[in-house]
Amino acid sequence: MLYISDEEIAEILTMREAIDAVEKAFGEYARGSAMMPPRSTMMIDKHNGSVSLMPSYLEETNALATKIISIYPDNPRKGLPTTVAWIVVNDPETGMLDAMLDGTYLTAMRTGAVSGVAARYLAPKDSRVAAVIGCGAQGKTQAWAISEVLGLEEMRVFDLSEEGMNGFAEEMGPKLGLDMVKAGSGAEAVKDADVVLTATTSRNPVVRREGLGGRVPRGGRGGVFPRHRGLGTRGIPGGEGGGGRHEGLLGQGGG
Ligand SMILES: NC(=O)c1ccc[n+]([C@@H]2O[C@H](COP(=O)([O-])OP(=O)(O)OC[C@H]3O[C@@H](n4cnc5c(N)ncnc54)[C@H](O)[C@@H]3O)[C@@H](O)[C@H]2O)c1
Incomplete structure (x- = not known):
């Protein structure tokens, strides 16, 4: 299984590519070829945080992935980032796991x-x-x-x-x-x-x-x-x- 870290993504992804990819995904969503059920969130009130699941599928691009994101606004006081995420990438044809990506840099x-x-x-x-x-x-x-x-x-x-x-x-x-x-x-x-x-x-x-x-x-x-x-x-x-x-x-x- 392929694992791509935040550092590796930062080396290869430009902001221009990110903007173009987001615009393309919005286009797919507008054309009805994207699936993106509402984010499912668990509030962890005791620790002023949350963990959310964000699945999505782009039919035209042939991409299937789920992001797991945690948002803990008090984290900076502990020397940790507020927002940390991981992305599971599945093969759209079989559902098998293709890759795991750090999702923190990608989220930002x-x-x-x-x-x-x-x-x-x-x-x-x-x-x-x-x-x-x-x-x-x-x-x-x-x-x-x-x-x-x-x-x-x-x-x-x-x-x-x-x-x-x-x-x-x-x-x-x-x-x-x-x-x-x-x-x-x-x-x-x-x-x-x-x-x-x-x-x-x-x-x-x-x-x-x-x-x-x-x-x-x-x-x-x-x-x-x-x-x-x-x-x-x-x-x-x-x-x-x-x-x-x-x-x-x-x-x-x-x-
Ligand atoms: N919409 C999205 O897709 C999405 C994705 C990720 C994060 N977020 C949200 O973005 C927000 C920021 O996330 P982040 O990772 O940059 O957090 P961060 O903690 O790194 O930065 C937040 C900054 O806001 C400042 N701040 C707080 N209250 C302020 C105020 N009243 N006036 C001026 N500055 C103030 C803090 O001092 C801090 O520097 C969070 O609310 C998070 O939930 C949204």
Whole structure:
């Protein structure tokens, strides 16, 4: 059985490939050739965490895989990542196990790539300034993804953790070739920004509609727990949900 580690995936997968693959999968879903039952989640309330199962099948691509993902927001205090995942890949014709993949890096890349697809189609083409609220693993890959598809010049960042904000600016500034501006608050970060990303573990909205400029398409990543909120409800187009599967958003997502 093939095992591919996070490190090996990081060596071979580019963000551009991740964005293109996510766009192709969305296309299959829209054409009805993808199967993706709602994520099944066990909340481990005692330890403020969750473990979810996420199976999916792409008929056109001929790919069958299930992700097992655990999300423990208190993990960083123990020196561990919030989000850790593994992916089981089956042969679609026989159901036999083909491969096991570390899924942590892929999860961050895939989630970032979704924002890349959204930015590719929804962001103003002349976007120059992006705001990122939440400087953890997801914030980094979302920032990477939107900078792949937009001609950004400046990224304003805000995080409750000064250390997180500094780490983000030091790592992502040179990597993306962008000026990083640390903001004193979320409201300061989003003021007049062309694109806004939220990737926090906050239970309360970190951005409200009143603070957003008129051009902003709201690239909110959406918390995976109902109690996690990125955008205020009125900040989401239509006030109900941004992108993603409808039943998943209504039943499981935050905002
Ligand atoms: N939608 C998806 O597919 C998907 C996939 C994976 C993770 N997630 C979600 O993404 C979120 C972030 O995950 P991560 O792995 O980047 O976590 P992380 O712990 O690495 O980063 C979260 C960051 O948010 C910051 N933060 C928390 N509250 C804040 C606030 N009010 N204002 C500003 N910053 C704040 C924290 O200081 C931290 O730096 C989690 O809620 C997770 O559930 C979503």
